[in-house]
Amino acid sequence: MNTEQRFLFDTFGYLVIPNILTPEQVDQLRSSADSEDPPLHRGSAWRQLLDLPQISPVIEDLVGNPDLPQAPLIPSFRVDHVYVHTHVRRGFPGIDLHGGWRSSGGSQFFKYHDGRFYNGLIVVALELHDTTPNGGGFCCIPGTHKSNVSMPNEWRSFANGVHPVVNGVSAHAGDAIIFAEVLTHGTLPWTVDNPRKTIFLKFSPHGTSWSADYYKPEEFVKYSDRGLPECFPRCAVWFRGPLDSVSTSATQCFSGQNSYPQSNGQLWISPRGQHVRITDSWRTS
Numbered sequence: 001m002n003t004e005q006r007f008l009f010d011t012f013g014y015l016v017i018p019n020i021l022t023p024e025q026v027d028q029l030r031s032s033a034d035s036e037d038p039p040l041h042r043g044s045a046w047r048q049l050l051d052l053p054q055i056s057p058v059i060e061d062l063v064g065n066p067d068l069p070q071a072p073l074i075p076s077f078r079v080d081h082v083y084v085h086t087h088v089r090r091g092f093p094g095i096d097l098h099g100g101w102r103s104s105g106g107s108q109f110f111k112y113h114d115g116r117f118y119n120g121l122i123v124v125a126l127e128l129h130d131t132t133p134n135g136g137g138f139c140c141i142p143g144t145h146k147s148n149v150s151m152p153n154e155w156r157s158f159a160n161g162v163h164p165v166v167n168g169v170s171a172h173a174g175d176a177i178i179f180a181e182v183l184t185h186g187t188l189p190w191t192v193d194n195p196r197k198t199i200f201l202k203f204s205p206h207g208t209s210w211s212a213d214y215y216k217p218e219e220f221v222k223y224s225d226r227g228l229p230e231c232f233p234r235c236a237v238w239f240r241g242p243l244d245s246v247s248t249s250a251t252q253c254f255s256g257q258n259s260y261p262q263s264n265g266q267l268w269i270s271p272r273g274q275h276v277r278i279t280d281s282w283r284t285s
C-alpha cells in the first residue's frame with residue numbers, strides 16, 4: 001500500500017481503490033453474476049479475482065505474513081470465503097450494521113504494531129455497477145475498527161432511519177471497496193432503479209478461519225488458470241520448508257504448472273511467474 005492508502009485504512013478502516021477491473025472484466029463478471037454455481041467455479045474470470053495485481057499487494061500488507069518463507073512468491077494469506085450479492089433492487093431494506101470485535105468473539109480484529117497491520121478478516125468488495133451517494137449500498141461508521149466501546153444498539157437497524165454518523169460509500173463499476181470486517185458496516189437501503197451486483201472476496205491471515213467452509217485445493221486442480229491453487233491452502237503455513245516435504249494436496253495443485261517442483265536444485269516457475277530454484281529454503285534465481 002502507498003502512504004496515502006496506509007493512512008486512510010488506518011484512520012477509517014476502509015479504502016476505495018478505483019479501476020481495479022477493466023470494462024471487459026466487469027461485463028464478463030456481470031454476465032455470470034446470477035449463476036448458481038459457486039463463484040470460483042464460474043470460469044477463469046472469477047478465479048482471477050483471487051490474485052489481482054493491484055489488490056494482492058494490499059492484502060499482503062493487511063493480512064499477509066512477510067515472515068513466511070513463501071512470501072511474496074505465493075500469497076501468505078488465505079482466501080476465507082467468496083460470495084456475490086445480486087438481490088439488491090429498489091426497495092431492498094438494507095443490511096443492519098454489524099461487525100465489531102465483540103460480535104466475532106475476537107476473531108475479527110484490527111491491530112497495528114511495529115509498522116505492520118494485523119487484521120482478522122479483510123473484505124474486497126468489487127462493484128459491478130456504479131453506486132451513488134444517496135442510492136444505497138455499502139456503509140460504515142468510519143474508525144470503528146478501533147472501537148473500544150460498543151455501538152448503541154438502537155443505531156443498528158435502518159428500519160427507523162439511518163443515524164447521521166453512518167457514512168454511505170459509493171463506487172464505480174470496477175472499483176474495489178476494501179474494508180476490515182471488524183469495522184461497523186452494513187448495506188444502506190437501495191433507493192434507485194439501477195441494480196447493484198457486488199462480489200465479496202474475504203481474506204484472512206494464514207492461521208485463522210471465519211467461514212469454516214475451507215476451499216479444497218484438489219477441487220481446483222482441473223483448471224489450468226495460473227496463479228490460483230496457491231490461494232486455497234487451509235492454512236498458508238503448509239508451504240513451509242523444502243518443497244520435497246510439500247503436502248499431497250499442494251503437490252497436486254502444482255502438477256498443472258509447466259515445471260513441477262520435485263527436488264533440490266530444480267528450477268520451477270511459481271504461479272506468479274517468478275523463476276524459483278528449489279533449495280532448502282525458497283529463493284528466486
Ligand SMILES: O=C(O)CCC(=O)C(=O)O
Binds near residue numbers: 139186
Ligand atoms: O453491502 C455491502 O457492501 C456490505 C455487505 C455486508 O456487510 C455483508 O455481506 O456482510
